[in-house]
Amino acid sequence: MKKLAFTLGLLGLIGLIANFWLFAAPPISPSAEIPDFAQAIERGEYLFAAGGCISCHRGEEDTSVPSGGLALETEFGTFYAPNITPDRNTGIGAWSAVDFLAAMKHGRSPTGSFYFPAFPYRSYAGLTDVDVLDIAAYLMSLEAVSYQAPTAETPAWLRRWLIAGWNKIADFFQPDPESFEDKQLQRGAYLARNLGHCGECHTPRNALGMPDWSREYAGAELGEEVIEGIDATALADWTANNFDLFLILGMKPDGDFVGGDMNEVIEHNTSKLIDADRKAMAAFFTRHLGGE
Numbered sequence: 001m002k003k004l005a006f007t008l009g010l011l012g013l014i015g016l017i018a019n020f021w022l023f024a025a026p027p028i029s030p031s032a033e034i035p036d037f038a039q040a041i042e043r044g045e046y047l048f049a050a051g052g053c054i055s056c057h058r059g060e061e062d063t064s065v066p067s068g069g070l071a072l073e074t075e076f077g078t079f080y081a082p083n084i085t086p087d088r089n090t091g092i093g094a095w096s097a098v099d100f101l102a103a104m105k106h107g108r109s110p111t112g113s114f115y116f117p118a119f120p121y122r123s124y125a126g127l128t129d130v131d132v133l134d135i136a137a138y139l140m141s142l143e144a145v146s147y148q149a150p151t152a153e154t155p156a157w158l159r160r161w162l163i164a165g166w167n168k169i170a171d172f173f174q175p176d177p178e179s180f181e182d183k184q185l186q187r188g189a190y191l192a193r194n195l196g197h198c199g200e201c202h203t204p205r206n207a208l209g210m211p212d213w214s215r216e217y218a219g220a221e222l223g224e225e226v227i228e229g230i231d232a233t234a235l236a237d238w239t240a241n242n243f244d245l246f247l248i249l250g251m252k253p254d255g256d257f258v259g260g261d262m263n264e265v266i267e268h269n270t271s272k273l274i275d276a277d278r279k280a281m282a283a284f285f286t287r288h289l290g291g292e
Contacts, residue, residue, distance in 0.1 A: 022164040022165060022168065023112075023161075023164055025102075025108070025112065026101075026102050026105070026106035026108055028098050028101045028102055028106075029098075030098060032096075032097035032098055032101060032129065032133065033097050033133070034096070034097045034100070034133055034136045034137050034140060035133060035134065035137045036137060036140075037137075040133070040134045040137040040138075041134075041137045041138050041141045042138075043131075043134040043138075044134035044135045044136065044137045044138025044139070044141075045138045046272075046274075047131055047134055047135050047138075047195065048135055048138050048139070049268065049269065049272040050191065050195055050196065050269065050272065050273055050277065051135070051195045051196060051197070051269070052196060052197075052264075052265050052268060052269030052270075053066060053084070053135075054066055054268045055261070055264040055265055055268050055269060056070055056072070056081045057070070057081045057082070057083075057084050058070060058081075059145065059147065065085065065142070065143075065145055066083070066084045066085060066139070066142070067083045067084075067085050067091070067145040067147045068080065068081045068082045068083040068084065068147060068149040069081065069083075069147065069149050069150070071150075072118050072222075073222075073224075074118060074209075074222065075209075076116075076154060076155070076158060076209055077152060077153050077154035077155060077158065078152065078153040078154075079116055079118035079119075079152045079153075079154075080149040080150045080151070080152060081149060082149045083145065083147045083148065083149055084139055085139070085142050085143065085144050085145040085147075086139065086140050086142060086143075086144045087144040087145055087146050087147075088144070089146065090145075090146050090147055090148045090149075091144060091145065091146075091147075092139060092140075093140075093144055094110070095110060095136070096110075097133055097136065100132055100133065100135075100136040101129060101132055101133070103115065103119075103121065104121060104124045104127065104132050104135075105121065105124055105125045105127060105129075105132060106121065106125070107119065107121035107122070107163070107167065113160050113161075114160045114161065114163035114164060114167075115160075115163070116152060116154070116160070116163060117163065117166070117170075117209065118152075120197040120200045122167075122170065122174070123193065123194055123197035123199065123200055124194065124195075124197065125194075126177065126190070126193065126194035127194050127195060131195070166208065166209075166210075169208065169210070170208075170210045173210055173211075173213065174213070175213045180288075182283075184279070184280045184283050185280070185283055185284055185287065185288055187276075187277065187280040188280035188281045188282070188283050188284025188285070188288070189284050189288070191273075191277055191280060191281050191284075192281055192284050192285065196269065196270075196281070198217065198230070199211055199213075199216055199217060201220065201222060201227050201261075202217045202218075202219060202220060202227055202228070202229065202230050203215065203216050203217055203218065203220060204218055204219065204220040204221075205220065215231070216231065216289075217229060217230045217231040217234075217285075217289065218231045218233075218234075219231075219234070225260060225261070230285060230289070231289055232289055235285060235286055235289065237253055238253055238285075238286055239253075239286060240279070240282045240283055240286045240287065241282075242286075243281070243282035243285055243286050244278055244279055244282040246258070246266075247266070247270035247271065247273065247278050247281060247282065248266075248270070248271050248278070249266070249271075250262065250263060250266040
């Protein structure tokens with residue numbers, strides 16, 4: 001009897017530890033605050049554009065407002081970009097600084113549940129807290145729009161709590177962040193891998209939907225759309241100047257222009273970059289990945 005009680009107690013303890021390991025709240029300082037001064041809002045507006053946020057969160061009626069609703073078709077179901085205007089009932093108007101940091105860097109909602117990784121929080125995990133909170137300041141400065149995005153349409157077996165385990169498995173395959181002595185490459189990597197989250201579309205995924213980082217930027221499929229590669233092979237004939245011009249106009253070295261959803265990325269994201277940031281991205285892709 002004592003042996004049974006000990007066994008049950010040990011199993012219970014293991015269960016508690018596992019539960020804490022999987023579902024514990026992310027480590028975020030409760031003293032974090034959303035800045036409300038003009039400079040932070042201005043920086044947040046730039047970061048919002050540089051991250052291409054409007055490309056996914058644009059409204060159906062007014063595409064210049066991030067009221068959400070755009071559908072993302074994947075092999076795991078259809079996901080809808082949420083309303084990220086400061087409406088308190090259907091948007092992010094009630095969010096605190098902690099809520100923003102938990103969502104963007106850890107994929108957790110204000111209630112503690114898990115976001116599906118159609119939201120690129122694993123790329124955003126590399127953002128600085130300052131950048132996240134400046135983006136929050138900009139979003140909170142916008143006009144509130146009341147719009148409830150549709151609920152994700154997923155298979156019956158796919159539940160949000162499963163993402164807790166998915167994240168832990170994905171951690172084992174996440175490469176250690178590279179350290180660049182070159183400040184331009186450092187900035188370019190930050191813009192491409194984190195803020196711009198280019199790998200979310202351009203890196204192939206395994207059967208569990210996790211990016212295959214051994215083939216970073218090798219191209220992928222998103223629903224029925226084929227996403228071109230931007231790795232060393234794909235960039236063999238590109239120069240930094242070619243890539244710089246591409247980020248402004250969407251024009252390739254052969255004079256052809258990019259098509260599909262990349263048009264939105266060029267228009268709303270990369271063409272808005274300041275010269276230094278655009279050149280940093282070009283350097284990262286052509287010098288670091290392309291071996292120029």
